[in-house]
Amino acid sequence: MEKSTSNNGPIVIKEIDCYVSPEITSRLLVLRHKNRASSRPLETESIKESRIKSTLDHLEISVCDGRLDTIKASAEKKDAYTLRSIPEKNGHTLLGYFINGECHFVLHKNDDLIMDNVKEPIKISEFLEGPVAMPQPSTSSSVVVSARMRTEAEMFGAKRLASRRKTADNDEDLRYLSQLHLTPWRPSRFKPYKSLYAYENRICLMCTADNVSHDCHDFTQEYWDSKLLAPLREDASEVTPTEDDKVKKQTLEELVRNILVKVQIIKFEKLMDCLRGRASDKSEVTPNEVIACLNKCAVLIKGWWAVRSDILHPPNTFSEHAAVPSTQLIRARDYVMAVFHRGGHLTRKTVSSITKPSGCRPPAC
Structure with a gap:
């Protein structure tokens, strides 16, 4: 522009x-x-x-x-x-x-x-809000003015006002x-x-x-x-963190938890490849150590490791989309994983009817 x-x-x-x-x-x-x-x-x-x-x-x-320079200014x-x-x-x-x-x-x-x-002070029209008042010649008729002497009280008041006019x-x-x-x-x-x-x-x-x-x-x-x-x-007392403090080293359990929260379900071989590429110490990434971390934050379903529902949806919280309580989401997700683990199948209506809160169920006939 x-x-x-x-x-x-x-x-x-x-x-x-x-x-x-x-x-x-x-x-x-x-x-x-x-x-x-x-x-x-x-x-x-x-x-x-x-x-x-x-x-x-x-x-x-x-x-x-x-x-x-040799000539002095006047x-x-x-x-x-x-x-x-x-x-x-x-x-x-x-x-x-x-x-x-x-x-x-x-x-x-x-x-x-x-x-x-x-x-x-200078009066310039471009720096003033209104127009500059210009003196205009008087067009009124001439009048006769009679002079008189001022009294002593008037002179004293004028001196007092003059002394108060300019102060420090x-x-x-x-x-x-x-x-x-x-x-x-x-x-x-x-x-x-x-x-x-x-x-x-x-x-x-x-x-x-x-x-x-x-x-x-x-x-x-x-x-x-x-x-x-x-x-x-x-806040002047606030200490600015250094680069070493910002890049904090994560443990193996934290890496496994973060990967599972992002992908929700993953194969064991794929998880090992991701950990080897992100871990600072490659010697810690062993099958025994990884399985010990998986048992704390995931469950095995048909050869796939799925993150636990209470980790994906922390209790005492609500969904960010529909304000659904996390307890309801945990119950629905656990039911779906249990049906899949048994090899069964289900529909959306079945999941919604089973996981519906007890207060919302219709009364029995």
């Missing part, structure tokens, strides 16, 4: 759902910035350095302004901007992943990083500055997206290179599979 967004936009080949562990989910960063034209994406700029907060809330990238034109992340679902995504404590960023779209150091709890600027100074910075590296070098940049993610550098010793396929795939159970 192909779906094209625009003529020049990317083509979505297939959309799939994946499970991501909480550790990786906390490292996915969505950034949106303003006051920068989409024709000047960040990937076309020359980035000198970058750093990020440990909480993944702030990102600071130093961008060259095109002048020589105070009006800064080349370092503090970028703030806005967690929301939109088409602009910046993916950050860590290698040896260093954060690497991959830009997914070419117009999502728009830098500015002003923290005022509800002011975004104070909260932003506290996080900016108290949270430590971590080194990071911004990696721009270039379609020409996309395969070379993603080859480490595919883990196809045989010789991996020493600074990426943990960057293996098994390591990232365990990080990206969410665990089925959240």
Whole structure:
């Protein structure tokens, strides 16, 4: 299923759902910035350095302004901007992943990083649910306004409301500055997206290179599979079984029982061939040992070994198809095997009438 967004936009080949562990989910960063034209994406700029907060809330990238390094930038034109992340679902995504404590960023779209150091909210119609309210000129007639002095009580109330308006709890600027100074910075590296070098940049993610550098010793396929795939159970104290524990050696009696439950009836020679192919120790598969196991879980009928009815249908259970009690199935199967052992024959009506529970029988005349 192909779906094209625009003529020049990317083509979505297939959309799939994946499970991501909480550790990786906390490292996915969505950034949106303003006051920068989409024709000047960040990937076309020359980035000198970058750093990020440990909480993944702030990102600071130093961008060259095109002048020589010996000439200092003026105070009006800064080349370092503090970028703030806005967690929301939109088409602009910046993916950050860590290698040896260093954060690497991959830009997914070419117009999502728009830098500015002003923290005022921006109103864009594509990010708002309703239309943006535009100021309209007033068409009402002019009126005469008379001025009057405010009383002392009104002035005191205005000052009290002004003091309560901004506090440390509800002011975004104070909260932003506290996080900016108290949270430590971590080194990071911004990696721009270039379609020409996309395969070379993603080859480490595919883990196809045989010789991996020493600074990426943990960057293996098994390591990232365990990080990206969410665990089925959240119990950290649960011990993962090893391969030796999973493949448990079965005894000769367990092998005989499992084969009989699957086939229900088998010849002795055929059973010996199956045991020799499945037993871990071939020396244990002898006729005497096999017959001793058969006497515990099977009966001999006309040269055929048939599994016992109480093993095939465990007591105190019901049939998986018609919810028939196992005691009724055991009685019916034992009766059929007894008739066959004597060389007789029977019909379905005979079996159903004999094995019917006593409570369902019609009263005697």
